[in-house]
Amino acid sequence: MDPMTPRPAHPQRPGVRYATSRRELLQRSAHGFGALAFSLLFGDAARGGNGARRAGLGDGPGDGLGEGAALSALHHTARAERVIFLYMDGGPSQVDTFDPKPRLRAEHGQKIGMQIPKTQFDDVGNVLGSYWDFRPGGACGTPVSDLFPYVRDQADKLCVIRSMVSKFPEHTAANYFLHTGHNPAGRPSMGAWATYGLGALARDLPGFVVIDGGLIPPGGLECFGAGFLSPRFQGSIFRAERGVPNTTPLLTAEREAARRALVRSLEGARAFEDRQVEAAIHNAELAFAMQAAVPELIDVSGESDATRALYGFDAEYEPTRGYARQCLLARRLVERGVRFVEVTCRGVGHDRWDQHSGLQKGHADNARAVDQPIAGLLADLESRGLLDSTLVVFAGEFGRTPMSQGADGRDHNPHGFSIWLAGGGAKPGHVHGATDDYGYFAVEDKVSVYDLHATMLHLLGVDHTRLTYPFSGRDMRLTDVHGEVVRGVLA
Numbered sequence: 001m002d003p004m005t006p007r008p009a010h011p012q013r014p015g016v017r018y019a020t021s022r023r024e025l026l027q028r029s030a031h032g033f034g035a036l037a038f039s040l041l042f043g044d045a046a047r048g049g050n051g052a053r054r055a056g057l058g059d060g061p062g063d064g065l066g067e068g069a070a071l072s073a074l075h076h077t078a079r080a081e082r083v084i085f086l087y088m089d090g091g092p093s094q095v096d097t098f099d100p101k102p103r104l105r106a107e108h109g110q111k112i113g114m115q116i117p118k119t120q121f122d123d124v125g126n127v128l129g130s131y132w133d134f135r136p137g138g139a140c141g142t143p144v145s146d147l148f149p150y151v152r153d154q155a156d157k158l159c160v161i162r163s164m165v166s167k168f169p170e171h172t173a174a175n176y177f178l179h180t181g182h183n184p185a186g187r188p189s190m191g192a193w194a195t196y197g198l199g200a201l202a203r204d205l206p207g208f209v210v211i212d213g214g215l216i217p218p219g220g221l222e223c224f225g226a227g228f229l230s231p232r233f234q235g236s237i238f239r240a241e242r243g244v245p246n247t248t249p250l251l252t253a254e255r256e257a258a259r260r261a262l263v264r265s266l267e268g269a270r271a272f273e274d275r276q277v278e279a280a281i282h283n284a285e286l287a288f289a290m291q292a293a294v295p296e297l298i299d300v301s302g303e304s305d306a307t308r309a310l311y312g313f314d315a316e317y318e319p320t321r322g323y324a325r326q327c328l329l330a331r332r333l334v335e336r337g338v339r340f341v342e343v344t345c346r347g348v349g350h351d352r353w354d355q356h357s358g359l360q361k362g363h364a365d366n367a368r369a370v371d372q373p374i375a376g377l378l379a380d381l382e383s384r385g386l387l388d389s390t391l392v393v394f395a396g397e398f399g400r401t402p403m404s405q406g407a408d409g410r411d412h413n414p415h416g417f418s419i420w421l422a423g424g425g426a427k428p429g430h431v432h433g434a435t436d437d438y439g440y441f442a443v444e445d446k447v448s449v450y451d452l453h454a455t456m457l458h459l460l461g462v463d464h465t466r467l468t469y470p471f472s473g474r475d476m477r478l479t480d481v482h483g484e485v486v487r488g489v490l491a
Helices: 022-043 102-106 171-180 190-198 220-224 253-274 274-298 305-311 317-336 359-383 449-459
Strands: 080-086 133-136 142-144 157-163 209-210 234-240 339-344 392-396 416-423 429-430 442-444 470-471 472-475
Touching: 080 190, 080 317, 080 359, 080 416, 157 442, 157 449, 171 220, 190 209, 190 449, 190 472, 209 317, 274 317, 305 317, 317 339, 317 359, 317 472, 392 449
Parallel strands: 080 339, 080 392, 157 429, 209 234, 209 339
Antiparallel strands: 133 142, 157 416, 392 416, 470 472
16 A cells, blocks of 8 residues: 555444554655754744755755854854955956056057967957056055046955956856856856855845846856756846846735645655755745835835935936946845845947957946946945945956957957955955066966955855865865965955
8 A cells, every 4th residue: 555545444443544553654754754854944044054065064965945144154254244246248458447557558559579379369469558547546546547437436445356367268168167167057156156155144035146237148047057056046137127027916925825835735745855846945935025025125216316326327328327226236135135146237339348349439338337336336335334244346257468459459368357356355455466567467476266266255254165065976166176265365
């Protein structure tokens, strides 16, 4: 007899059924014992308990079930609780933004005086001087080009890394590498790793949110995926103007509760055996909670006129107004407990930061779109006491060559480029590393993508070598078998 089939009535004693044997009791209850443990994990999300190897804790391969995490669960004291990643899609030119190279202007139009590797398109022209002047910013005097006058005013908050290197010169592979630490598709994004390791801080919003400005990077949604982790850790795509589709309530709270109870009763013992099913149930429950949270989140009418002006809501340039809304939404998300927020670029009428031609107009338009909103975000986070606990990262997937491509463009350059960090324990008003006189190769204090990821996790209180997940026969991690914390950028 199937152990799940009810026992028949006793033939001589109507209404009385056979007693359940010990063996049958164990067969029927096997899954229930596991459910008892899971009920404790689900019962108090604020404790952030889980049975996973997240942050190197525990022995099992669980999925990081806690929505928050106690400080005692961290490997060391965290400097940051959350991350805002400002992704500059296409690769801004380091020698036109945060790494001044006077030699380029001095040798403009001449053949470059160094041996160079094969470039992405192998269309190598002469030295191309920057179209923009560099001026010192803040009390620290960090030079920033005229492309970023607003960000330059925030220079005392910036930790500029001029010695970033990547392994890939092509957009899709470089995007996967920057986002996931690996160039093939299918690995968890850094936002998924952070949420898996630390849990979410909010009950009614995802732990990892991507604010889509209209330009999903090459590589697509895999850049924000959860890979072999549970689907609950993948990035949730928000549009700044309308939030998430289908958040209009379709059911009352009572009907939704009844629906969820029905789903759990139908799944029975299987619900806790299949992480995909459990993730689907979790995401359905979160989606229902978001129906109430998201409309209030995206309604910025309650923000003061001064705050809106700070971000650039009244700017003449429409892409500036659009990116201002994205940056303000990023602040509102971290304010409400979202662990990791990525902000993508907006369209400016032509290509993103990938200027193989038309560098002067292309970079000027892209910078005009993001400059004031980013500066406003940094100032607003500081004024609200959030900057110290929020790590802001500004980065593209690689930089550009110091020579021209065609008449007025620059090719891809993964050998030395600039990014910056702000807040969250990064050293303010500091410049780390250096490139050569042309701005082509990192020659001092190189920082790899693995090192960047290790440093981000360190500032979140996590040892990157211990944030692992067992998959395909070994413990996987964001930094694979690489990566060192960049101590020189820590405050």
